[in-house]
Amino acid sequence: MNISEALEIVGQTNPGMVRSHNEDSISFDAQSGLIVLADGMGGYNAGEVASGIAVSVLSSEVKHRLENDEPNNIDTETGEEVGAALLRANVIKANLSIFNAAQSQPQYAGMGTTIVSGLFYDNRVVVAHVGDSRMYRLRGEVFETVTRDHSLLQEQIDSGIISKEMARLSKNKNLVTRAVGIEAGVEPEVHVHDVQVGDIYLFCSDGLNDMVEDDDIGETLKMLQGNLSLAATQLIEQANDNGGRDNVSVILVKVKGSFAAQTGWWAKLKSWFKN
């Protein structure tokens, strides 16, 4: 099955109940299987600028490269698969663009963004993230976070000084330990995960998971998996009903069929004709 038939993707972003600006940016494309979600921060409209740069750099650069390459090929420069190499390289590229813009324009000083990006290919998904925007997965009855936040709270959870249950009481939310565009360099975290037919992936900004408990998010996806766009609407509605203190963005990806890479002679012939 080709990837645009195998994946159903919906995305929504909403300013929430309190803020007049939406500093989140999202992009998704079933043709290339690429998802990008960024949650910007910075005064005036700098947050929007930062998340906007991140999303446009990632989506345009990745799509451009994939016109003449396959994500499961080996990247000659890095020796890893093109999919992973592309996400990593372009988060770094976005970081530099934002950092340079912030350096040269005083009104953008200090702007930055989180990012979570996924590229689906060959029955897998490669995920790159920086900061506290997340990817979750619903597989059967199990709903769990796949990414691990780069945040003070997550580090405290990891080192055992605070339990996951106690974490919701913490007053140190919204403190990220990595962000895109704040410094000249950035280290994106990149992992490849197997994908199964029936999986639902949720990419979201912290405006969702700070306002709605994970259990409630999972329940909503289980109940409404028959109607993905309604599920997205319901998640945003729940965040807003609970106060909606931040911008909320969600992108849902449902895996409807297998999308293994074609490696046979037929695929080669087809791609030979394409070029």
Add this chain to the structure above:
Amino acid sequence: MSAKLILSMDGAVIKEYPLTKERTTIGRKAHNDIAIDNLAVSGEHAAVITILNDSFFEDLGSTNGSMVNGAPAQKHFLQNADVIEIGKYKLKYLNDQPTQVPSADFEKTMVLRAPPKPSPINLGENFNHTQTNIGVPIVKPEATTQFNTTAPKPEVKAATVATPAVPAAVIQILNGPNLGKELELNKNLTTLGKPGVQVAVLARRPHGFFITHVEGANFPLVNGASVGEQPQQLKDHDIIELAGVKMEFYFKS
């Protein structure tokens, strides 16, 4: 506004200690930040680690132990108004920085200046030797305050994901094999119908219950009329029809 500990004995306040340091020590010896000259208190009795707006209590293996809120405690994540007891002395923890409440400065996502090589903060097993390499948090300037002045914002409820105060409601089945059965709408979302055939969802929201079509060729009917694609608010004693099943929605009072 930093958190503080208020030292008292037999209800009489002795002194207030602001928690401005990363590590505040409590013990009998004079070099402690909170020195309590009493034989029931160990030389180095306990410590309070403060990381930005959160504080953690830890007993340092004292002879007579420590209690928090009446229970023996080794380590404890302090919450506002917790009471630490060491011998006859009480230390009340006060931190009025609200959890998750809009205070423009803290609501906003901020970046901690990361160490050049991202390494986890070393607060592991033994936070006696705490080293935080958290620098000064970078507070994104003026972010929300700027925008807040532009338009009046709806009042935000302080609650962390509180259950909305909607009156309890139920669905009663009016025909078929399940005639008379009641379904309590006690969750945020309740689905009705058969997956793959026809499904509708009932959402409990702060201002009432809403029915929305999820899947299937036919839309549910409310009082005989199709609800279409949009959510529809339910009124007391509305009749819902879905996949041939009739049911009545009503508020329990």
